[in-house]
Amino acid sequence: MNYYQSEMECASPEAMRALQSERLVKAVRHVYDNVPYYRNKMADIGLEPQDVRSMDDLRKLPFLTKDDLKTAYPYGLLAKPLADCVRIQSTSGTTGKRVVAFYTQNDIDVWDECCARAIVAAGGSREDVVHVCYGYGLFTGGPGLNGGSHKVGSLTLPMSSGNTERQLQFMIDLEATILCCTPSYAAFLAESLIAQGLRDQIKLKAGIFGAEAWSEEMRRDIEDKLGIKAYDIYGLTEVTGPGVSFECSEQTGMHVNEDHFVAEIIDPETGEVLPDGSKGELVFTCISKEAFPLLRYRTRDICVLSRKECSCGRTLVKMARLMGRTDDMLIIRGVNVFPSQIETVLLRAGYPSNYQIIIDRVHHTDSFEVKVEMTQEMFDDTVKRIEAREAELLSALRAMLGISPKVTLVAPRSIARSEGKAVRVIDKRKI
Amino acid sequence: MTIDQLSIFVENSPGRLAEIADILGNAGIDLRAVSIADTRDFGILRVITSDPARATEILRAEDCVVSVTPVLAVAIEDTPGSLSRVLRVLADVGISIEYLYAFITRKRDSAYVIFRVEDNERAIEAFAAHGVKTAGAAELYAL
């Protein structure tokens, strides 16, 4: 088994916790001393830097949200003089304003190392040719994997995105072995290769795909088409970029580089920290960053953390594939429900993903209905067989969601669409 | 002989049934027999028409879900006891009936029963053995 930094990737839980504690204390002092915005937030809840003495005190810190980034744009959360910064990266924020993140040279090195871990975990070494077709520029995808590939010592092809013909030509002529891009672009490249009869001319063995949500089915599809192992990678500009977590040979979740980024799962409603294995909002604390160290940053991504032993030997906590966004979360009868979960069940059961969720409050109880469009394939001339299919769907939904919706089958194309996009959720509750 | 029955998914909303009837009526599709099975949530409209292929095409073009099922049509005398006689034929050989519906005709002094069974071949054999004739499309549409 190969690691880029085995002392961190395979550290004992005790050693990791001790390192995190040490770094957290420093990070809190650093932001308190250098970021008035954060100092005020701490003062608001009467927290002094000396109150944070170890990881046990992490939960005392206030959260940072996208709104904080918006308010503090552009320099309000900067913790180093601009003269010490060497780079910015940026992403379009969901709240309208762009997010601008700053990096010192050390921050870049740490980020590159995180990406190097991902490349090595995907089987990369200095013998490899890493084809990077994430976008370069303000987007973190290209620069992150590019830097990681340099650290590993691989030959790096800084292709950036677009120009498919050139991508395929370089992939073949320069014998790229590891492909880094979004999963949808990987799928597109695979189709193009097959369509042009070039599939047997590539030397790819692995792919590192991230920056967008993808399913296990899509992974298998890309793996089959390109004849590679496809690995997931996760990151966000606010925290650093790709490489916050990465997948290993087990392909059952992404190891968080927790010597730099401490992950927590919280209840998005109450902010309460949830135990490992619970589903909730992912929160990151940067404990080694210099220029832009966000503490307890709420990502709005929903997922689950697991400390189950991993066959790859890494002890870093693993995060599951993202399950949705808190923005999309519904609370129905006290249970957190994500429209994406319903979509997953429908697709698995062979229904179209054009569904609609209708929630109302009747006699102080939430009614929860899922409208599903009937298809030619699912239809039958007997009530019995349609009802049996309906019952199967219902039990699959119950297993996924933890509560039972009422399933209503509706005519094809009958679910309202506005500007081509279906209205997924109708919440009639007046609370 | 079997005939093609159309089954149409009917969403449980006011007016949906009338809409479907309009689609067929406006296209000049003649209905020989109609039956509806309904549940709390949805209905299945089953029709025998003179031109099942065209009716299917028209309905699908209007986003209706339609399936075509071969069913059996048996002419029975319009007299007491005749239905039980044909049912007995199927029961005796252990063929279960998914559903059935009947319609009477003006031209002849008889009624037709539409049977949906699991195994059409076996049902046809059983009927034949008891002298019960299954009607073909030509006979039915000529009514």
Ligand SMILES: [Zn+2]
């Ligand atoms: Zn692992």
